[in-house]
Amino acid sequence: MSVQFVDSSKLPTQFGEFCIHGFQDPQTLKEHVVLTFGELNTKEAVLARVHSECLTGDALFSARCDCGPQLQEAMRRISEHGSGMIMYLRQEGRGIGLMNKIRAYHLQDDGADTVEANEALGFGADQREYSMCVDMLAHFGVTKLKLMTNNPRKLDAMAKYGIQVEGREEIKVGHNVHNEGYIATKGAKLGHMFSDDA
Ligand SMILES: Nc1nc2c(ncn2[C@@H]2O[C@H](COP(=O)(O)OP(=O)(O)OP(=O)(O)O)[C@@H](O)[C@H]2O)c(=O)[nH]1
Numbered sequence: 001m002s003v004q005f006v007d008s009s010k011l012p013t014q015f016g017e018f019c020i021h022g023f024q025d026p027q028t029l030k031e032h033v034v035l036t037f038g039e040l041n042t043k044e045a046v047l048a049r050v051h052s053e054c055l056t057g058d059a060l061f062s063a064r065c066d067c068g069p070q071l072q073e074a075m076r077r078i079s080e081h082g083s084g085m086i087m088y089l090r091q092e093g094r095g096i097g098l099m100n101k102i103r104a105y106h107l108q109d110d111g112a113d114t115v116e117a118n119e120a121l122g123f124g125a126d127q128r129e130y131s132m133c134v135d136m137l138a139h140f141g142v143t144k145l146k147l148m149t150n151n152p153r154k155l156d157a158m159a160k161y162g163i164q165v166e167g168r169e170e171i172k173v174g175h176n177v178h179n180e181g182y183i184a185t186k187g188a189k190l191g192h193m194f195s196d197d198a
């Protein structure tokens, strides 16, 4: 999936002043954004998060997942570090879209886990792909990342695209009584790496 840069503006936030950069896939018209903070030092690994859209977690305070707290923690760490970037990818529901994610949540309400629910709806457990990051990173001249993630698929994807991941920071926040099963399933079935198998 290739994307083209559209425009940038300032984005003041509770974590300091970021810039927001719009990118669009000319074929699907899908819109993605990159948030940057400070001056990116492209000679070194840039502190970064690849974050998949989660309307319920990122914007609606859902406790079913850990997405909102992870996004906030990534912005906080970048601000504290003084520079970094977040690639915010519009691939809601691990790529199945919002309506299907709600269907999947309904199945989870009835006892399925997050992977079983996707599969019952005829989808793969995780339908995301990350090729749009290549154009985004090229736009900023970034070739090396320090990635904030627990997800090995993101590391594999970057390696596949020739982007060096020089380090990984675990991002383990937002665990609560409502998402215990969800997080356990990520560890057990999707390979997420948690330091104490939370
Ligand atoms: N289909 C589906 N998608 C979900 C569910 N819960 C969260 N998501 C989506 O999953 C994506 C977040 O993926 P996760 O696997 O939780 O985390 P990750 O971002 O891949 O990995 P980290 O970098 O470690 O946070 C977002 O697109 C969410 O909308 C669910 O129960 N079903």
Ligand SMILES: [Zn+2]
Binding pocket: 054, 056, 057, 058, 065, 066, 067, 068
């Ligand atoms: Zn979420």
